[in-house]
Amino acid sequence: MYNIKNILVALDLSDIDDTLINYASFIAESLKADKVYFVHNIKKYEISALFDEQLKDLNLDEIIGDELNEKVEEKFKAPVDWEVLISEDPYSESLINYIVNKYEIQLAIIGNKNKVRGSGVVSGKLLRMLKCNILSIPKNAKPEITNIWAGADFSNASKKVFELTEVLQNCTNAQAKAVHVYNMPVQFSPYIPKDNLDLKIEKHLKERYDKFVKKLHLNRVLEIEIIPGRDTGVAEKLQIKAQNSKVDLIVLGDKGGNTFSSLLVGSVTEEIFNQDLDVPLWITK
Numbered sequence: 001m002y003n004i005k006n007i008l009v010a011l012d013l014s015d016i017d018d019t020l021i022n023y024a025s026f027i028a029e030s031l032k033a034d035k036v037y038f039v040h041n042i043k044k045y046e047i048s049a050l051f052d053e054q055l056k057d058l059n060l061d062e063i064i065g066d067e068l069n070e071k072v073e074e075k076f077k078a079p080v081d082w083e084v085l086i087s088e089d090p091y092s093e094s095l096i097n098y099i100v101n102k103y104e105i106q107l108a109i110i111g112n113k114n115k116v117r118g119s120g121v122v123s124g125k126l127l128r129m130l131k132c133n134i135l136s137i138p139k140n141a142k143p144e145i146t147n148i149w150a151g152a153d154f155s156n157a158s159k160k161v162f163e164l165t166e167v168l169q170n171c172t173n174a175q176a177k178a179v180h181v182y183n184m185p186v187q188f189s190p191y192i193p194k195d196n197l198d199l200k201i202e203k204h205l206k207e208r209y210d211k212f213v214k215k216l217h218l219n220r221v222l223e224i225e226i227i228p229g230r231d232t233g234v235a236e237k238l239q240i241k242a243q244n245s246k247v248d249l250i251v252l253g254d255k256g257g258n259t260f261s262s263l264l265v266g267s268v269t270e271e272i273f274n275q276d277l278d279v280p281l282w283i284t285k
Contacts, residue, residue: 002160002167004106004133005034008099010092011068012040016111016139021075023280024109026143027135029078030171036082038072039099040064041092061086093126100132107133112277127254127273127283133164134283136273141280142248148176149242150222151252154212158253160284162213165251166220174249178213178224180205181238202226235272242279251282 009024011017021038028036042064065086076082089095100108108130127134150165152158165176182201209224227241242250252269273281 002106002164004031006103006105006107007033007036008096008103008105008108008132009036009038010040010096010108010110011038012111013064013067014111016137017071018075019139019141020109020111020137021072023135023137023141023143025076025078027107027109028080030145031167033078033080035103036076036078036080037099037103037105038068038082038084039096040068040084040086041095042086042088043090043092061088093129096126097129100130105132107135109135109137112136112138112281127270131285133285134273136277136281136283138278138280140278145172145174145249147245147247148174148249148251149179149238149245149247150176151238151250152178152180152209152212152224153253154180154208155253159216161251161253162216162218162222164282164284165222166218168249168251169220176220176222178209178222179227179238179241180209180224181227198228201228235275238272239275239277239279247279249280249282250277251284253284 007024007028009020011020024036024038027033042061065084068084068086072082072084085099087095096108099105110126145168148165148168150161152161162178168174169176182205205226206224213221227237238250250272252272254269269283273283
């Protein structure tokens with residue numbers, strides 16, 4: 001059972017901060033969190049030496065701290081305790097990892113800034129470092145969850161995806177569907193008619209899914225959608241399908257895998273994580 005009590009939100013003084021604060025307010029209230037930590041890292045080494053003279057008498061920590069406290073107080077509406085943490089560290093990923101461990105964070109909310117210039121902290125390094133759940137939010141995401149896609153690869157590791165999805169459904173009354181994207185084994189395709197191979201693979205995957213969900217003993221059994229990903233990469237295929245289906249949250253595991261699909265394998269999860277997704281992406285740990 002997922003019990004998310006402490007949440008970290010990474011802010012960088014860019015336009016995406018408003019989106020992150022609003023979304024954090026929604027998530028914190030929905031999950032009945034205990035505390036939210038808003039974190040900003042001041043990278044003073046990035047400030048040109050040309051401005052040293054102008055800045056020498058200014059307390060940047062205090063100025064930025066006051067600014068962020070005012071912004072959070074204005075936009076964070078959840079009845080949940082919160083605190084702004086300001087630090088100076090050459091590496092934002094290391095700082096966030098330290099705070100996650102120190103404050104026993106279960107969920108880190110970060111901005112998906114792959115499309116936007118700025119000092120965003122979305123990176124494969126962060127994905128690998130953190131031991132907590134990660135929720136990546138695009139700039140224009142609305143603070144709501146109504147339609148969830150749960151990535152399924154039928155492995156033991158992917159059980160947490162379905163456990164989390166059920167928790168989120170209970171909190172938000174969202175609709176949810178299990179999704180499996182498979183890639184056709186290239187070495188087989190020249191010798192087997194495409195239609196026959198597709199049908200056999202889909203039949204096999206649905207049978208595996210039925211066996212998989214029976215072992216989970218969940219209160220909600222999700223319908224599964226099988227998506228062939230042969231023509232494009234798994235990440236690109238998932239994004240296109242999700243946008244067409246008006247999905248507002250994708251939940252994936254940080255690892256997994258099986259014969260046909262690498263949807264939840266670390267390298268592919270990282271590929272999806274670093275995509276220009278227009279849909280919030282929750283990576284379970």
